[in-house]
Amino acid sequence: MSQIQHKVEWRRGKKRRAEKRPGQAGFAFPDWAYKPESSPGSRQIQLWHFILELLRKEEYHDVIAWQGDYGEFVIKDPDEVARLWGARKCKPQMNYDKLSRALRYYYNKRILHKTKGKRFTYKFNFNKLVLVNYPFIDMGSTGSGVPQSAPPLPSAAGTHFRFPPSTPSDMLSPNEDLRSPGGVFSAVARRMARGSVSDCSDGTSVNSEIEDVGGPGGGGYRSMIHPRMSHESLFRMYGGAGNPNAHPGSRGPLGHRVHPDNLSPFPVSPLPGPGGAGLLAPPLSPALSLTPSSHLPYTPSPSLSPMLGSHFSFNPEEMKRYLQAHHQSVYNYHLSPRAFLHYPNVIIPQPHRLAQDKRELAHPHSAHSHPHPIHHPLHLGEEPPHLSPFKFKLQPPPLGRKQRDGSQDHHPRQSSLSSGSGSLSSSGLGSSLSFGSDLSSAGGSGLISNSSSTGSLNSTGLPKIKVEPISDIESEEEVEVTDISDEDPDDRAPPTHPHDEDLDEDVFKAPAPPPPGLLPFFTSHPHRGPPNLKSEPAEPGDTPSPSPAQGQTKCIPLKLRFKRRWSEDQRMEAMEEQDDKKVRGEKERERETEKNGGMQENGAGSAPSPPALGGYECSLPLAQRGVNQDLHQATAQLSLENKDC
């Protein structure tokens, strides 16, 4: 503020870009999801990344710190944060007002939301997808501890899965990528490709994002998160307090960071040794909230899990594993249940219901007449018969309050099908591989439950939380992860669901072909503590009884269950923070979703995406070779501040 705002700048009349279209290239999902590739803007560090970094560092504790629950942070010194941000972006004029505007944009992306009632307090929506990309973030840790809560969740979840897929060999598989050329990897590749650079001219400053470095090698590291681990764990890994090694306390003044190692965002070795801790690393922190899903029974301890340890050992096999895991993890993180629906193999632990489900699930279905949705916990080897592209939808957009305009029409989505949409996979993988990518993918956003919840739930009397129109958005917004390959619609076009389109949830709907490699495994559902069973209003639609009957190849019952759960979760969230969101029409958001067409494929084609595989491959070697080194480098690079511009 003090500064003058001379807006003198060049304001040339640029024409307004009237529209924004997402990629024509063919992605169904929001472009922003992958910005890295081409968009310049994105290539720079993004604000939320920056925020996370600050949060990770003790040095900045006074200006910004985690506070409260999961993912909540408070900006203690707005001006300072703005200054730092401005420095990073070389925008001396930056101030909190502006910075906050930028943060507000995240609301729609669901990356952040405001904690109401608390000044300067925002909350990351880690619950949903964000983590996918940033598993390492340690949220609550900061000094305080985080621990707030470890959510008591059901540990059950953990139990079932075995992380390690049975067949490692498959991992690499190809499924994903292979399937579609452009598929997942492309995204990854793109990300990798993008080099982040420091903004400032001199380059002195390094980006905090370490992506690049991380990319090949780095990516690998992270992946290993045990699937079971919840975000929380991950968070800690990221460097927070959880990691003992993490900040040793020494912190340099701005420019210096502690040892690179510590700070690095990378979790240090996520990959546990094969046998090691990896499997079980206990989750630690709990900062997460909402959906913590899978928590192990044990409580998180602040100290990290063994996994975090610093050693990496990579064997080729491990790498594979880890990659796989990665994928999995990606998919797993709090995604909406829907995501899982498509995966037969997945097991989803539900805390409460677990038991029941478990039984059902547990059965080895031997394949038979009725294909049970769930098979074994991940098995890569088997390819699931049909995996569809999973789409994840994120939370519903917060709908801004645009009451004023009142506009909006919401169109119900009709589309159900949109489905086809595509998907993208990028998110997970991409990011995984490369470090810093954006969460963009995460952001993808989608919608959520609303439909279901709204509809059904409403009846319950809940306040409607959101109602949104997500229609269009949905399509786009949802992020799908998966391969996009979907290209062919037909194949997958499943005739499946005879019953309904699910309009409510589009999401569920269409299953598609199985992407082979991905297997998500479980999800997490968090519920925070309160039990919800009770109230769950069953939705009408819900299937009370699970009978998969039909040909659903997929699992309907499960689906429903999830749905329910999801809805609840959503509600909870909503309630928690709740806001009223209103329906906001998303205006412009596009429509594109076409899905079909050729876009998808694009992977290769239009999209510039580099050869996915290539990237992939690269990574391996790298990883193997010198992971540590890479890490170090990466870490080293990380620096928040930039010197002067």
Add this chain to the structure above:
DNA sequence: TTCGGAATGG
């Protein structure tokens, strides 16, 4: 203080 539209730059 916070929200979000609009225009604009990149």
Add this chain to the structure above:
DNA sequence: CCATTCCGAA
């Protein structure tokens, strides 16, 4: 897309 900058409105 992702901010940045303004700015009017709650």
